[in-house]
Amino acid sequence: QDGIANAQANIAAYSGIPEFVAPGVPFDAKACMADKSILTIPASSAIPFIKVIADHKGQLAEGLGFKHEQWENQGNPTQWIQGMEYAANNGFDVISLLAGADPRFFEPQVKAAQEKGVKVVTSHLTGLEIDAPAGVDSNTAIDYKQAGKLMADWTIAQTGGKTNALILVSNEALSTDSLTDGLTEAFGANCPDCQYEIVNVPIVDWATKIQPTVQGKLQANADLNYVIPIYDSMSTFVTPAIAIAGKRDSVKVATFNGTPFVLDLIRDGTVEMDIGENLDWIAHAMLDAEMRLLCDQEPITDSKVPLRVFTADNIAEVGNPADAAMGYGDAYVQGYRDLWMTNE
Amino acid sequence: MRQSDLTYQLERFGLLFVWLAFIALFGAMRPDTFLTWSNFSTIFGSEAVLVIVTLGLIIPLTAGDFDLSIAQVLTLVSMTTAILDARLDVPLVLVIPLVLALGALIGLINGAITLYFRVHSLIVTLGVGTFLHGITLWIGNSQTISGVSPMLMEWVIIQRFWGIPIAFYYAMLLAVLIWYMLSYTAFGQQLLFTGRGREVGRLTGVAVGRVRLAAFVLSGIMGAIAGILYTGTTGSANPSSGTFLLLPAFAAAFLGATCIKPGRFNPWGSVIAVYFLVTGINGLSVLGFRTFVQDLFYGGALVLAVMVSQLVSGRKERGL
Amino acid sequence: MRQSDLTYQLERFGLLFVWLAFIALFGAMRPDTFLTWSNFSTIFGSEAVLVIVTLGLIIPLTAGDFDLSIAQVLTLVSMTTAILDARLDVPLVLVIPLVLALGALIGLINGAITLYFRVHSLIVTLGVGTFLHGITLWIGNSQTISGVSPMLMEWVIIQRFWGIPIAFYYAMLLAVLIWYMLSYTAFGQQLLFTGRGREVGRLTGVAVGRVRLAAFVLSGIMGAIAGILYTGTTGSANPSSGTFLLLPAFAAAFLGATCIKPGRFNPWGSVIAVYFLVTGINGLSVLGFRTFVQDLFYGGALVLAVMVSQLVSGRKERGL
Amino acid sequence: MTKTFGGVQALNNVALSIQPGEVHGLLGTNGSGKSTLIKVLSGFHAPDAGSLEIDGRPVTLPMPLGRSEAHGLAFVHQNLGLLYEASVLENLIAGDHERLNPWRINWRAEAERARVLLAEYELDLMPDQIVADLSPVQRAQLAIVRAADRVREHRHYGAPGVLVLDEPTPFLPEEDVAKLFAIMRRLKESGVAIIFVSHDIDEVLEVTDRSTVLRDGKAIGTYYTASTDRETLVHAIVGRAVSVDRRVSTLSESRPIATITRLSGKILRDVSLSVRPGEILGLTGLIGSGHDEVPMLLSGAVQAVSGDLMLDGCSLDLTQLRPADAIAARIAFIPADRQRLGIAPELTLTENAMLPILGHGAWLNHEKLRRATAELMKRFTVKADNPGQAASELSGGNQQKLVLGKWLQLGPQLVLLDEPTQGIDVGARQEIYDRVAEACARGGAVICATSEFEQLETIAHRVLVFERGRIKAELKGDDVTKASIAQACYEGAQTHAAE
Numbered sequence A: 001q002d003g004i005a006n007a008q009a010n011i012a013a014y015s016g017i018p019e020f021v022a023p024g025v026p027f028d029a030k031a032c033m034a035d036k037s038i039l040t041i042p043a044s045s046a047i048p049f050i051k052v053i054a055d056h057k058g059q060l061a062e063g064l065g066f067k068h069e070q071w072e073n074q075g076n077p078t079q080w081i082q083g084m085e086y087a088a089n090n091g092f093d094v095i096s097l098l099a100g101a102d103p104r105f106f107e108p109q110v111k112a113a114q115e116k117g118v119k120v121v122t123s124h125l126t127g128l129e130i131d132a133p134a135g136v137d138s139n140t141a142i143d144y145k146q147a148g149k150l151m152a153d154w155t156i157a158q159t160g161g162k163t164n165a166l167i168l169v170s171n172e173a174l175s176t177d178s179l180t181d182g183l184t185e186a187f188g189a190n191c192p193d194c195q196y197e198i199v200n201v202p203i204v205d206w207a208t209k210i211q212p213t214v215q216g217k218l219q220a221n222a223d224l225n226y227v228i229p230i231y232d233s234m235s236t237f238v239t240p241a242i243a244i245a246g247k248r249d250s251v252k253v254a255t256f257n258g259t260p261f262v263l264d265l266i267r268d269g270t271v272e273m274d275i276g277e278n279l280d281w282i283a284h285a286m287l288d289a290e291m292r293l294l295c296d297q298e299p300i301t302d303s304k305v306p307l308r309v310f311t312a313d314n315i316a317e318v319g320n321p322a323d324a325a326m327g328y329g330d331a332y333v334q335g336y337r338d339l340w341m342t343n344e
Numbered sequence B, C: 001m002r003q004s005d006l007t008y009q010l011e012r013f014g015l016l017f018v019w020l021a022f023i024a025l026f027g028a029m030r031p032d033t034f035l036t037w038s039n040f041s042t043i044f045g046s047e048a049v050l051v052i053v054t055l056g057l058i059i060p061l062t063a064g065d066f067d068l069s070i071a072q073v074l075t076l077v078s079m080t081t082a083i084l085d086a087r088l089d090v091p092l093v094l095v096i097p098l099v100l101a102l103g104a105l106i107g108l109i110n111g112a113i114t115l116y117f118r119v120h121s122l123i124v125t126l127g128v129g130t131f132l133h134g135i136t137l138w139i140g141n142s143q144t145i146s147g148v149s150p151m152l153m154e155w156v157i158i159q160r161f162w163g164i165p166i167a168f169y170y171a172m173l174l175a176v177l178i179w180y181m182l183s184y185t186a187f188g189q190q191l192l193f194t195g196r197g198r199e200v201g202r203l204t205g206v207a208v209g210r211v212r213l214a215a216f217v218l219s220g221i222m223g224a225i226a227g228i229l230y231t232g233t234t235g236s237a238n239p240s241s242g243t244f245l246l247l248p249a250f251a252a253a254f255l256g257a258t259c260i261k262p263g264r265f266n267p268w269g270s271v272i273a274v275y276f277l278v279t280g281i282n283g284l285s286v287l288g289f290r291t292f293v294q295d296l297f298y299g300g301a302l303v304l305a306v307m308v309s310q311l312v313s314g315r316k317e318r319g320l
Numbered sequence D: 001m002t003k004t005f006g007g008v009q010a011l012n013n014v015a016l017s018i019q020p021g022e023v024h025g026l027l028g029t030n031g032s033g034k035s036t037l038i039k040v041l042s043g044f045h046a047p048d049a050g051s052l053e054i055d056g057r058p059v060t061l062p063m064p065l066g067r068s069e070a071h072g073l074a075f076v077h078q079n080l081g082l083l084y085e086a087s088v089l090e091n092l093i094a095g096d097h098e099r100l101n102p103w104r105i106n107w108r109a110e111a112e113r114a115r116v117l118l119a120e121y122e123l124d125l126m127p128d129q130i131v132a133d134l135s136p137v138q139r140a141q142l143a144i145v146r147a148a149d150r151v152r153e154h155r156h157y158g159a160p161g162v163l164v165l166d167e168p169t170p171f172l173p174e175e176d177v178a179k180l181f182a183i184m185r186r187l188k189e190s191g192v193a194i195i196f197v198s199h200d201i202d203e204v205l206e207v208t209d210r211s212t213v214l215r216d217g218k219a220i221g222t223y224y225t226a227s228t229d230r231e232t233l234v235h236a237i238v239g240r241a242v243s244v245d246r247r248v249s250t251l252s253e254s255r256p257i258a259t260i261t262r263l264s265g266k267i268l269r270d271v272s273l274s275v276r277p278g279e280i281l282g283l284t285g286l287i288g289s290g291h292d293e294v295p296m297l298l299s300g301a302v303q304a305v306s307g308d309l310m311l312d313g314c315s316l317d318l319t320q321l322r323p324a325d326a327i328a329a330r331i332a333f334i335p336a337d338r339q340r341l342g343i344a345p346e347l348t349l350t351e352n353a354m355l356p357i358l359g360h361g362a363w364l365n366h367e368k369l370r371r372a373t374a375e376l377m378k379r380f381t382v383k384a385d386n387p388g389q390a391a392s393e394l395s396g397g398n399q400q401k402l403v404l405g406k407w408l409q410l411g412p413q414l415v416l417l418d419e420p421t422q423g424i425d426v427g428a429r430q431e432i433y434d435r436v437a438e439a440c441a442r443g444g445a446v447i448c449a450t451s452e453f454e455q456l457e458t459i460a461h462r463v464l465v466f467e468r469g470r471i472k473a474e475l476k477g478d479d480v481t482k483a484s485i486a487q488a489c490y491e492g493a494q495t496h497a498a499e
């Protein structure tokens, strides 16, 4: 009973509009960044979630008056490498590997860039408890573990401790470990009797394997009541599987990332819950951490970007069609202005 | 043909038997879950889009051309449908003819370039497909678009006959149409002569160019139909969906050409090939194998099936 | 040929001119960043793997076979190399011959099935490729494996001549070898006859089966070399690396067949085609165009390039 | 009518008129423009200039493909226009746009109709047979029946129509030629006009009413068959006199260079034979007699069921023989199916000609190869622009000379010929005979399988006549005449022990 209450409490704590928490002390960003430059290499410019963050970073940098470019690419590691060399050859100060451009894919280029005096940072890549990969200078992390816990807690709370879940993960993404830890920890602590099965589907195979896998599992385990795709883009392939198996009434979907189309699916009723992050906030936080690195400030690991649980109850706050930066309030905008001392 | 009627029948229905054998095997291992009608209705309902893409491919393949762009036609049409329907609120009765025309137009472009410039269809359709992908990303702003009207989903996967989503019946209807076209119309014969002996076709008075063009247009339309159904199945459109259907569809088309009418691309063979592969994947999933086993099965089954089919037919050299 | 020497030369070097025109265009727009030696050395160095995959493809293509499995050979070899080197600490001098042998073995399997069972190579290599993907996921547990010994990276991309990573020179060396093989050895002629006049070749004493087998083995080895270089370039192996390379490599192989030696797959044409396409993509990135423009460019350039090449040659019918 | 291909003027102001109910011969050397004229009529090529009138009505050119039928034209093209992978029935109805309902093919009715049709022409074919499984003769018959059927169909629409036969006879043995002529006469009586292309002057003299001769794309003249003789026609075709006399040198007695024992294949049963150095041995017989299997088996193109070849002291097991082994033993095989087995049409003349002498070459000297090819082309009088041309750009006769050159340059001791002059004009034929004779003069032996008795009379020292896979007669020396070969072929009773 305690477990269920804990779960409900945790959900409640993340259901409202989040508060701004300053990640560090204020500093004069404009002055210190004046002659600095940052190149952002997004994991893929074709993924809107990441593209929006990169775009917003650019706009903030423009406001602060320093040079920021992004390396347009389609998620192909060869293109990331070209971006790394481009930065090293054109005198950038920081390369920001954003949201999944995994430096383990190109360690030698990281070293080469560092030798040329470029700092390499990973942003929005790993959970808090994971070390900076591949020798990068800094790693600004997200509380993925908490997101994992929230997904577990949601199902525990909704089923009253009778969760029987299918969890879809992709092991090759660095954030997966934290998310999975969070899920297992929460189930362990709040609902030891809950059942769940973790199935790994590599990202390249999402389009071909998720649907048949989910269909098969739904047949094999008639008591399933939740499917938890840990990245919400997986839901495109999960929801038809549930519909074709004829289980739309008994099997729900809880997921993480706050991608707009999935928020729209909450409104349609095909997805029950999605944990979101504010992309604009992320842009602020990542840029903040990167500037601090260049301005000799304390390095930031915990970006303090908050999570919010979206359900049918609060989905109206994100707009229609959903906007990835809505539904989180705007206290953070002023908060960062104060931190960067850009208030006249 | 006559003298080896039994072998020939064995060859024709070999894949069907292998499929049944797989069903028996999985059934024996998990009779309670695998051998249920609900499981089969899931299997049949789930791959209607792949069936249609495969059917679309075999038309130009019969005429001797590759259409690699069909997957991107699917994606573009899916995206267009979602945008028109969900964002611009155009009624479906307008959207559907519009996107079908779009598919036909793309087929026309593929055909026109291939024919007028005499370029290999492989490279033309690869290029056009990539270009279409660019357009898809552009118009959809690289987003997944959801919020498609429930009506579409209703008429694609929610409605059922005998427990199977209605999309399956659309696919079967198309298979019947294409089967009729290939077997019982002059156009079907012209396609065959065009594909297997272009000069011969021309000498027998087939307007080879027009036939090839028509084949491209038809595969464009099939791609568009698949795109509409895809949108209806997922209730959304994402900019990469179709990409993953291309290779499985080719696999099914070539595997299908080993049965029913061995040596020719044929719709029923394709349908059997798709469901044979899907049944295997579904069975592995029901049995709880890890997902990489699906690849091992898929690749292994594909190769083994054609190998066995060739063994049965006495390793005949095939033109295709 | 003689009478239209100018057109013929134009046809041969057309793509090269278009490439130079693109460089001039991008250069005019961003002279400071695009027209730098370091930018070109980046382009040349980072796409060496794609060049090698394309070179690998043209060998079986010349012999009339498709090798769709080459991308998965790359991935499997990359994964095997990383695991042996980073996890099991096997010395590189052992790893490299081992994985080259693996590539050759896969080529042998492809060839053996295609030849013995007389199945279309498209379906065999598609099946084998999918199977290999399963194995890659299995042995690598679907993870990215990093921690490859610096020695490998040293000899792939850290070392440079004239600022260009050494991998580029490996690719050029392979292009020279294959060019030599195709143009100056009897084996090259045998490959050609195997692809374009199989029966004629056979009756002239060409062991057609053995030639096709050799072509598959060679493309397997090329896939393995590409895999090793991929591991060396990125210092890691991930289970999806090769997937991105298959279609671009086919595009480059076919595009390359429109120049230098029009109508035939040829290594220098392939190299030019790869770098033409890559330069465009890189230029668009440098100019900061959104990514969908890259697709528009890629698809559009591909189709336009072959169209122009055909116009120049008077829309000659090509066998390929 | 005028038509130019690149620099080649294939047709130069050719004018031709065909009357109803006449058989009109179209003659000319290889590459003189006959096929081109026919392909213009069928809409396959668009002419540069020219006009066509049918029944007094002008027809716009180029005719859309498939429309020629509506004007009462039906064709048997030089390469027949059959799809080998399809069935007899599918081929029979291919292109029958006028009659078929495009929306519904009633296969049962069509099969019935085909059965009747095939029976009418006394062809032993089933509608569901696959064309690839038929013999060359059956294929030719099928193509002819198809065209005849179309013309007859057309009569229901009024005018009797024109049947165009582009070299239909090289595939046919004599008896079937006779059958074909019977068909032609029947059609002719019903008012159908027939254009008949052939390199066989005797056939032309036998069956035509008038003949038009083309040379270098120009019409040289039209001759009434009744008032023309052989020499006139040959002279008109070639532009000079050609002697077609028997030209066999006397052979000195010597031991056989090649001995074949107990050779069995698909048709052949335990056949043994031998040839001596310098000898040209002819093999002939009716279709299905198996004579044309011999070169295939001896060259390793197809593996024998049993048999050994003793060649110049070496013994070769024919059940294991591969083409490479045969080449190593200095055996050369010039196949009948030029387009598929003789040349690779997309590749250059150099590549085609030089393939067998590359060996294991690891450094090919292209300039040398090119010069060698040019040399070869000169020696074998291959008419072509340059050695770098694609082989497809050559006419059939020149392709054949190239193939001959490719093999004879190896200095083979055993030359295997299968229908070496199929579709070759009178002039080129003589050149080919000369080259073959040269190979003999160097001490090689030649085995020539052919169904042209006249050719054997001209070149063969000795002829073996086959029946049902066995040798049934042997003719030597002065017995080798067209008449005696024909007699041996058609008279069933005679039995000779061979060897």
Ligand SMILES: Nc1ncnc2c1ncn2[C@@H]1O[C@H](COP(=O)(O)OP(=O)(O)OP(=O)(O)O)[C@@H](O)[C@H]1O
Binding pocket: D005, D006, D008, D009, D010, D011, D028, D029, D030, D031, D032, D033, D034, D035, D036, D037, D078, D393, D394, D395, D396, D397, D423, D425
């Ligand atoms: N498609 C083509 N392209 C270029 N030249 C051609 C083409 N077809 C025919 N020619 C040329 O036209 C000329 C006439 O060829 P055509 O085929 O009409 O000769 P033909 O009289 O039928 O010869 P044969 O007796 O060998 O059949 C030849 O010189 C040939 O080279």
Ligand SMILES: Nc1ncnc2c1ncn2[C@@H]1O[C@H](COP(=O)(O)OP(=O)(O)OP(=O)(O)O)[C@@H](O)[C@H]1O
Binding pocket: D005, D006, D008, D010, D029, D030, D031, D032, D033, D034, D035, D036, D392, D393, D394, D395, D396, D397, D398, D423, D424, D425
């Ligand atoms: N594709 C082509 N390109 C250029 N020239 C060609 C082409 N095809 C044929 N020719 C030319 O056309 C002429 C006739 O070719 P075709 O094959 O029609 O000859 P043909 O008269 O039928 O010869 P044969 O009786 O030996 O078959 C040849 O001289 C050849 O050089």
Ligand SMILES: [Mg+2]
Binding pocket: D031, D034, D035, D036, D078, D166
């Ligand atoms: Mg001709």
Ligand SMILES: [Mg+2]
Binding pocket: D031, D035, D078, D395, D396, D397, D423
């Ligand atoms: Mg000819």
